[in-house]
Amino acid sequence: MDDLINKLREVLGDDGVLSSGEISSRACSYWDSSPLRARVLLRPRSTAEVSAVLAICHGQGAHVITHGGLTGCVNGVEVSSDQVILSLERMNAVEDIDPIGRTATVQAGAILQTVQEEVAGHGLAFPLDLGARGSCTIGGNVSTNAGGINVIRHGMMRDLVLGVEAVLADGTVISAMNQMLKNNAGYDLKQLFIGSEGTLGVVTRVVLRLRRASTSLDTALVALPDFAAVCHLLSQAQSELGDNLCAYEVMWGDYYRAVTAPGWHRPPLDRIHPFYVILESRGVDVERDSERFLALLQRELESGSVVDAVLPKSEAERTSLWNVREDFEAITIHQPTFLYDVSLPIRHMQEYIERVQTAVSQSWPEGCCQVLGHIADGNLHLFITPNAAGSQLHVDVDSCVYSPLSDYGGSVSAEHGIGREKKGWLEHSRSAAEVQLMKTLKRALDPANMLNPGVVFDL
Numbered sequence: 001m002d003d004l005i006n007k008l009r010e011v012l013g014d015d016g017v018l019s020s021g022e023i024s025s026r027a028c029s030y031w032d033s034s035p036l037r038a039r040v041l042l043r044p045r046s047t048a049e050v051s052a053v054l055a056i057c058h059g060q061g062a063h064v065i066t067h068g069g070l071t072g073c074v075n076g077v078e079v080s081s082d083q084v085i086l087s088l089e090r091m092n093a094v095e096d097i098d099p100i101g102r103t104a105t106v107q108a109g110a111i112l113q114t115v116q117e118e119v120a121g122h123g124l125a126f127p128l129d130l131g132a133r134g135s136c137t138i139g140g141n142v143s144t145n146a147g148g149i150n151v152i153r154h155g156m157m158r159d160l161v162l163g164v165e166a167v168l169a170d171g172t173v174i175s176a177m178n179q180m181l182k183n184n185a186g187y188d189l190k191q192l193f194i195g196s197e198g199t200l201g202v203v204t205r206v207v208l209r210l211r212r213a214s215t216s217l218d219t220a221l222v223a224l225p226d227f228a229a230v231c232h233l234l235s236q237a238q239s240e241l242g243d244n245l246c247a248y249e250v251m252w253g254d255y256y257r258a259v260t261a262p263g264w265h266r267p268p269l270d271r272i273h274p275f276y277v278i279l280e281s282r283g284v285d286v287e288r289d290s291e292r293f294l295a296l297l298q299r300e301l302e303s304g305s306v307v308d309a310v311l312p313k314s315e316a317e318r319t320s321l322w323n324v325r326e327d328f329e330a331i332t333i334h335q336p337t338f339l340y341d342v343s344l345p346i347r348h349m350q351e352y353i354e355r356v357q358t359a360v361s362q363s364w365p366e367g368c369c370q371v372l373g374h375i376a377d378g379n380l381h382l383f384i385t386p387n388a389a390g391s392q393l394h395v396d397v398d399s400c401v402y403s404p405l406s407d408y409g410g411s412v413s414a415e416h417g418i419g420r421e422k423k424g425w426l427e428h429s430r431s432a433a434e435v436q437l438m439k440t441l442k443r444a445l446d447p448a449n450m451l452n453p454g455v456v457f458d459l
């Protein structure tokens with residue numbers, strides 16, 4: 001056994017250090033079911049242990065890849081057989097909930113859904129929410145600055161984090177566990193670790209900002225005749241429901257038809273419409289909130305901007321509406337399918353999608369392009385299945401999706417990050433000076449390029 005592994009076992013004990021043989025029954029990630037391979041997988045139980053093992057790895061020049069829930073969409077957790085995995089799986093406690101200050105202090109390996117449920121038990125809410133809630137971790141959410149379905153009302157992870165504790169590549173602990181809304185004492189160091197995809201430090205603990213729990217919940221799936229009606233309904237819902245509007249999720253007709261094809265989800269509405277939207281409102285005045293929600297739908301149905309609608313009568317029915325939006329296995333079962341996460345101003349979205357669809361059908365006549373999005377956030381997801389083969393396929397599809405974005409001031413990543421997958425496209429959305437400053441920060445905090453090397457950019 002090599003010297004590095006002996007030293008790591010002295011800190012973590014035998015069950016904290018899993019050999020390559022012991023991890024081969026694990027999958028690489030949510031997206032890649034092939035067996036996980038690495039030099040070793042570390043399972044620390046505390047920040048002190050993370051600090052000690054990073055200091056050892058630093059001393060021996062070992063590259064460390066941090067693993068959370070492995071649901072990230074841009075290949076940030078890929079590891080080679082000579083690298084070390086640092087998994088936060090045993091640092092998953094909700095340490096404290098403060099109902100007066102409305103904060104929760106959690107370890108980075110805590111699963112998002114567990115945090116949501118524990119906080120709800122105190123009459124509070126942690127409003128970050130995404131389809132991977134049952135597997136993704138708070139540390140992963142911080143490191144990717146996750147978005148999801150409630151950004152329209154509550155912002156992204158960055159808006160929901162008050163404090164962060166992180167360990168630098170050499171083992172130095174930076175404990176910025178602020179609990180206040182206001183703290184301008186010098187630089188706001190937590191921002192270094194939010195959205196930097198594990199390249200600047202390993203997040204170990206987080207102070208989350210909580211909201212009061214809502215008592216009203218109104219949900220509808222509606223069908224619309226065109227993109228103008230989608231924009232009109234968004235604007236009406238924002239004006240009339242105000243801050244209660246917490247989700248506005250658009251599915252283009254092709255996406256809806258793919259996920260409700262025979263053998264997949266039962267279609268809650270006919271499969272003939274050009275657009276579908278799930279809208280959801282949460283507030284604290286049960287009767288009046290529902291009245292306002294129903295009045296909005298009624299009026300839009302009468303005016304024809306909404307052509308059909310369904311309202312769930314139970315939580316089970318609500319879940320099956322959301323499953324249509326969140327479970328896209330009917331699409332990803334066809335391989336290769338490439339998932340994209342772009343952002344651009346809403347007013348350009350329809351033209352942009354038409355350009356991408358035209359480019360896809362010209363290059364791959366059997367190909368499909370299915371689209372959905374958190375459009376109020378300017379965020380679209382595209383699934384592109386070329387139904388073709390070739391070594392250049394991924395590069396060519398990337399080009400169809402990313403090349404037109406600069407005409408609209410768009411970004412190659414709205415919420416998933418850059419990872420290893422998109423680093424060739426980083427300069428499409430960021431200036432050379434911005435990328436240089438990112439590299440300066442990386443060199444200052446991790447001069448030996450030990451943490452997640454090759455993620456976001458190559459040094």
Ligand SMILES: Cc1cc2nc3c(=O)[nH]c(=O)nc-3n(C[C@H](O)[C@H](O)[C@H](O)COP(=O)(O)OP(=O)(O)OC[C@H]3O[C@@H](n4cnc5c(N)ncnc54)[C@H](O)[C@@H]3O)c2cc1C
Pocket residue numbers: 030065066067068069070071072073076077088108109129130131132135136137138139140141142143144145146147148149197198199201202203204326415416452455
């Ligand atoms: C079905 C599904 C739906 C999704 N929906 C959304 C969505 O709506 N919005 C959205 O933003 N994302 C979405 N995602 C993507 C993903 O869930 C998020 O990026 C999530 O934040 C990743 O968390 P994770 O714990 O799985 O991180 P991982 O996949 O384990 O890691 C992601 C990156 O963060 C780094 N990292 C993880 N933990 C730490 C840590 N403690 N310290 C430092 N670095 C760390 C990793 O090295 C890697 O680079 C979805 C994914 C799936 C599978």
